[in-house]
Amino acid sequence: MQDFLQQLPKVELHLHIEGTLEPELMFKLASRNGITLPYATVDEVRDAYRFDDLPGFLALYFQGMDVLRTSQDFHDLAMTYFMRAHEEGVVHLDMHFDPQAHLQRGVTLEAVMQGLLSARQEAEQSLDLTVGVIMAFLRDRPADEALAVLEQASPFWSQLDAVGLDSAENGNPPGEFASVFSRAAELGLARVAHAGEEGPADYIIEALDMLGVERVDHGVRCLEDETLVKRLSDEQTVLTVCPLSNVSLGVVKELGDHPLPAMLDAGLNVTISSDDPAYFGGGMLANHQACFEAFGWDEATFYQLTRNAIEAGFMSRDRRADLL
Ligand code: ES4
Numbered sequence: 576m577q578d579f580l581q582q583l584p585k586v587e588l589h590l591h592i593e594g595t596l597e598p599e600l601m602f603k604l605a606s607r608n609g610i611t612l613p614y615a616t617v618d619e620v621r622d623a624y625r626f627d628d629l630p631g632f633l634a635l636y637f638q639g640m641d642v643l644r645t646s647q648d649f650h651d652l653a654m655t656y657f658m659r660a661h662e663e664g665v666v667h668l669d670m671h672f673d674p675q676a677h678l679q680r681g682v683t684l685e686a687v688m689q690g691l692l693s694a695r696q697e698a699e700q701s702l703d704l705t706v707g708v709i710m711a712f713l714r715d716r717p718a719d720e721a722l723a724v725l726e727q728a729s730p731f732w733s734q735l736d737a738v739g740l741d742s743a744e745n746g747n748p749p750g751e752f753a754s755v756f757s758r759a760a761e762l763g764l765a766r767v768a769h770a771g772e773e774g775p776a777d778y779i780i781e782a783l784d785m786l787g788v789e790r791v792d793h794g795v796r797c798l799e800d801e802t803l804v805k806r807l808s809d810e811q812t813v814l815t816v817c818p819l820s821n822v823s824l825g826v827v828k829e830l831g832d833h834p835l836p837a838m839l840d841a842g843l844n845v846t847i848s849s850d851d852p853a854y855f856g857g858g859m860l861a862n863h864q865a866c867f868e869a870f871g872w873d874e875a876t877f878y879q880l881t882r883n884a885i886e887a888g889f890m891s892r893d894r895r896a897d898l899l
């Protein structure tokens with residue numbers, strides 16, 4: 576099964592590129608940028624990666640990304656992950672990035688975009704890896720700010736695939752971002768949003784009805800609402816489930832308690848992703864292996880999950896046909 580999972584051409588739909596920042600690269604970028612980290616060694620950083628919920632994780636995640644300053648930093652961050660993903664047998668990934676988290680720190684949108692887009696180009700040319708780009712908005716910041724960033728991104732609209740919504744979920748319902756998402760729709764961008772990770776099933780309904788999302792990131796709490804499960808199953812809405820993330824953030828106590836098997840039984844359109852691999856104990860391969868160990872899924876199940884992801888990934892028609 577190990578070999579099968581390595582060789583399975585995997586597609587990752589839910590990945591925060593800032594969440595791929597491993598301590599080794601954090602040190603390299605800190606030194607390059609003359610930044611003193613509050614840690615002396617890579618091991619100290621790993622030891623400090625302790626959190627038991629989403630807000631606790633987010634504090635470390637926003638602190639870690641402070642070493643990202645130049646377009647070269649963003650390029651190196653993305654390229655480092657693309658190479659790792661390629662080695663793990665990933666053939667396509669859709670990456671979220673958080674422009675507001677960088678603008679706030681005085682990093683320009685141009686630096687962020689140039690770095691990420693040049694890495695995408697390099698991956699698509701030099702690795703058998705295609706990359707979709709999702710501009711994500713921070714739901715714990717005002718919707719006005721998100722809208723202004725979307726407008727500011729006009730030189731890059733043609734290179735974006737979608738908008739997303741992430742960060743602290745509880746108390747920040749999706750509906751507040753309706754105007755941002757309707758503007759994105761007007762621009763021809765696809766729409767996705769985190770919902771039903773820590774937040775209630777109602778947030779999933781809001782994301783569907785008020786934001787018009789075509790994919791729901793996480794969505795695991797949909798099981799709390801039978802009517803919603805039927806709707807998601809009837810409409811075959813893609814859910815990007817992140818097993819190791821859910822364990823790390825205490826959404827479930829251990830993987831054996833995860834609702835993934837129940838979600839499959841309910842006929843939901845499930846996919847598997849890593850979310851923030853530097854923080855949650857592994858990338859696509861580790862997530863697949865953990866699912867095998869916890870659920871004993873057969874090859875046909877992993878093929879089905881992969882097919883679900885291929886069908887929903889932000890890629891060209893030709894690329895999809897190649898992968899199917
Ligand atoms: C995130 Cl796991 C998760 N949830 C919400 N927002 C995020 N941003 C980065 N990782």
Ligand code: ZN
Pocket residue numbers: 589590591741769792850
């Ligand atoms: Zn996420």
